[in-house]
Amino acid sequence: MNGALVESREWLVAQRWLxxxxxxxxxxxxxxxxxxxxxxKYVQLVMMYVGINVILAVSLNLVNGYMGEFxxxxxxxxxxGAYTSAxxxxxxxxxxxxxALFPIAILAGGAMAALFGLIVAVPSFxxxxxxxxLITLAFLMIVKSLIENIDYIGGPRGIPGIRKLTTLPWVxxxxxxxxxxxxxxxxxxxxxxxxxxxxxxxxSDLMSVNTRRVKFLAFAVSSFFAGIAGGLFAHLLQFISPRxxxxxxTTDILIMVYLGxxxxxxxxxxxxxxxxxxxxxxxxxxxxxxxxxLPDVVFEPLNEHFIQHLGIWRxxxxxxALVLVxxxxxxxxxGLREFRWFIPKRDLEAHHRGAEHEGRHDxxxxx
Amino acid sequence: xxxxxxxxxxxxxxxLNALQxxxxxxxxxxxxxxxxxxxTMINFAHGDVFMVGAFFCFLAAVYLGLPFVPALLLTxxxxxxxxxxxxxxxxxxxxxxxxxxxxxxxxxVGIFLENFTLALAPYPKHIPMLLENVTWNLGGISLSxxxxxxxxxxLGLMFLLDFMVHRTPVGMAMRAISWDKTFVPLMGVPxxxxxSITFAIGAGLAGAAGTMYGLAYPVIDPYMGIMVGWKAFxxxxxxxxGNIRGAMIGAFILGGVxxxxxxxxxxxxxxxxxxxxxxxxxxxxxxxxxxxxxxxxV
Numbered sequence: 252m253n254g255a256l257v258e259s260r261e262w263l264v265a266q267r268w269l270x271x272x273x274x275x276x277x278x279x280x281x282x283x284x285x286x287x288x289x290x291x292k293y294v295q296l297v298m299m300y301v302g303i304n305v306i307l308a309v310s311l312n313l314v315n316g317y318m319g320e321f322x323x324x325x326x327x328x329x330x331x332g333a334y335t336s337a338x339x340x341x342x343x344x345x346x347x348x349x350x351a352l353f354p355i356a357i358l359a360g361g362a363m364a365a366l367f368g369l370i371v372a373v374p375s376f377x378x379x380x381x382x383x384x385l386i387t388l389a390f391l392m393i394v395k396s397l398i399e400n401i402d403y404i405g406g407p408r409g410i411p412g413i414r415k416l417t418t419l420p421w422v423x424x425x426x427x428x429x430x431x432x433x434x435x436x437x438x439x440x441x442x443x444x445x446x447x448x449x450x451x452x453x454x455s456d457l458m459s460v461n462t463r464r465v466k467f468l469a470f471a472v473s474s475f476f477a478g479i480a481g482g483l484f485a486h487l488l489q490f491i492s493p494r495x496x497x498x499x500x501t502t503d504i505l506i507m508v509y510l511g512x513x514x515x516x517x518x519x520x521x522x523x524x525x526x527x528x529x530x531x532x533x534x535x536x537x538x539x540x541x542x543x544x545l546p547d548v549v550f551e552p553l554n555e556h557f558i559q560h561l562g563i564w565r566x567x568x569x570x571x572a573l574v575l576v577x578x579x580x581x582x583x584x585x586g587l588r589e590f591r592w593f594i595p596k597r598d599l600e601a602h603h604r605g606a607e608h609e610g611r612h613d614x615x616x617x618x
Numbered sequence: 619x620x621x622x623x624x625x626x627x628x629x630x631x632x633x634l635n636a637l638q639x640x641x642x643x644x645x646x647x648x649x650x651x652x653x654x655x656x657x658t659m660i661n662f663a664h665g666d667v668f669m670v671g672a673f674f675c676f677l678a679a680v681y682l683g684l685p686f687v688p689a690l691l692l693t694x695x696x697x698x699x700x701x702x703x704x705x706x707x708x709x710x711x712x713x714x715x716x717x718x719x720x721x722x723x724x725x726x727v728g729i730f731l732e733n734f735t736l737a738l739a740p741y742p743k744h745i746p747m748l749l750e751n752v753t754w755n756l757g758g759i760s761l762s763x764x765x766x767x768x769x770x771x772x773l774g775l776m777f778l779l780d781f782m783v784h785r786t787p788v789g790m791a792m793r794a795i796s797w798d799k800t801f802v803p804l805m806g807v808p809x810x811x812x813x814s815i816t817f818a819i820g821a822g823l824a825g826a827a828g829t830m831y832g833l834a835y836p837v838i839d840p841y842m843g844i845m846v847g848w849k850a851f852x853x854x855x856x857x858x859x860g861n862i863r864g865a866m867i868g869a870f871i872l873g874g875v876x877x878x879x880x881x882x883x884x885x886x887x888x889x890x891x892x893x894x895x896x897x898x899x900x901x902x903x904x905x906x907x908x909x910x911x912x913x914x915x916v
Contacts, residue, residue, distance in 0.1 A: 378904050389893040396890035502725050509722050566733040573726035577719045578711045
């Protein structure tokens with residue numbers, strides 16, 4: 252980068268008042284886009300999926316990135332939130348008459364997920380690493396299996412006919428809330444506790460960090476927002492079943508987190524956005540639409556032999572890309588770095604100094 | 619259950635089924651536990667290697683028209699090569715990376731194998747009967763020749779492995795590497811080769827399991843490896859991961875529990891009970907039945 256560019260970037264980074272302005276503009280856009288139909292319905296849908304995935308990735312990053320555990324339970328928390336809020340809007344709350352009740356249903360979903368998060372936090376007091384990963388996996392499978400066995404909530408068939416209440420402004424609102432809360436949590440006293448657990452649990456215990464409380468809080472906050480995302484997801488897809496929330500869903504979120512980079516909110520935002528948009532771009536219809544300007548002689552065989560088969564092959568390409576990222580780019584887009592607008596002023600200087608000799612952060616799983 | 623003797627016969631029958639399921643789990647669990655023992659890494663792609671094994675068996679039986687024994691050997695060879703390829707291409711570059719990168723990579727390899735197979739074989743396949751299946755009736759208990767072959771073949775392979783690990787130079791090298799990775803190479807042990815051999819053996823056993831699973835439950839699909847793989851992994855953990863005999867014990871326990879749950883409760887509770895068992899065991903005895911706790915040094 253040449254000097255002028257660096258200088259203008261430094262200037263831009265210093266204009267911290269821009270962040271609230273951008274959020275306000277974002278809100279304006281979130282209301283305006285569906286109102287005036289600026290993009291077609293499909294693009295709006297993708298935007299909402301991006302938002303939900305950002306919530307999921309940022310919240311999972313709290314446990315997997317900042318705390319350095321390896322949780323596989325995120326789709327389980329999501330399922331708890333989705334089922335709780337969907338049942339509330341369908342059977343309890345008169346949402347049709349009072350649309351203002353929708354956030355209450357979402358909040359209830361998040362709260363229920365947070366309760367389950369507390370349960371998962373308990374075994375994490377004694378176990379770490381691979382064995383904790385297993386416990387979270389077992390939790391995910393138990394949630395899925397329980398839902399399959401309760402007939403009242405649809406069993407393996409799931410719940411169809413959920414009202415479509417999730418809108419772009421709501422998604423944007425919850426994205427902002429998630430990022431705000433987790434950012435403040437990470438840079439709070441407890442956030443430092445979370446980081447110290449990642450670096451060395453025994454040492455942080457000795458330094459009078461209440462590691463149990465830290466873990467409780469981290470799991471609760473993380474699963475709360477997974478539940479929120481689940482609620483939004485259910486009221487967007489309008490259909491949920493236990494199969495939606497299986498290990499593949501968790502893997503998706505994991506890919507977003509590690510693609511974006513651990514211990515970075517900005518990274519999770521980027522990772523979730525890039526991954527979601529890439530998957531959508533690789534859809535046969537999208538690729539066909541994007542390449543339709545090609546002359547027919549080229550387009551027709553390309554379409555027949557390649558584009559029409561992308562539906563399955565994109566699911567082959569994505570995991571392959573993940574493996575390549577892990578081998579050649581193990582820190583992801585922004586591993587252990589952060590958008591500087593997200594870093595509190597008092598931490599900026601320390602962050603600068605830390606960035607110069609950051610070698611030892613490379614091992615999130617202290618052995 | 620009208621009389622006591624009928625009850626006993628039913629129980630014995632279920633125990634036989636449990637033995638069959640347990641042997642298949644054990645063969646897969648061995649692959650998990652060997653890799654963990656030597657690299658302390660969970661090879662999440664192992665369940666999908668098992669699935670690929672079932673598909674190799676399908677190819678050998680349908681397209682090459684091979685009978686049972688050559689098909690089994692070819693499948694084991696195929697999956698062993700696949701295991702080595704995965705290790706060399708995906709895991710070896712990450713041997714010194716943060717552990718979490720290796721886990722993610724393994725998950726990625728697993729999804730890749732599933733979807734790659736799905737892209738090539740979009741519909742479930744049916745494995746033809748490679749063996750003449752005779753069913754004997756022993757005082758009310760039905761015993762098929764397939765069951766006998768599965769159980770004895772698995773037990774034979776397990777004893778062979780146990781002998782290899784505890785009585786041969788290669789096995790000694792494996793145990794040495796799992797003990798210490800810094801000084802063992804200095805003693806002239808070819809670490810990379812031994813690790814590749816470990817992956818080859820583990821994947822070969824998974825291929826054998828895939829063949830036998832495909833014969834016992836003939837409809838195979840690309841996602842069959844996920845659940846069976848997790849179950850085998852639970853077996854390895856229950857027995858104490860890294861411990862070969864523990865993996866066998868764990869597999870027979872899990873097979874027994876699953877069959878008994880299915881016999882006495884609605885079968886949809888099977889996964890629920892299996893995972894609850896895992897959770898309870900991990901909380902009570904986090905290092906499994908035969909495992910020993912790792913001491914964490916500060």
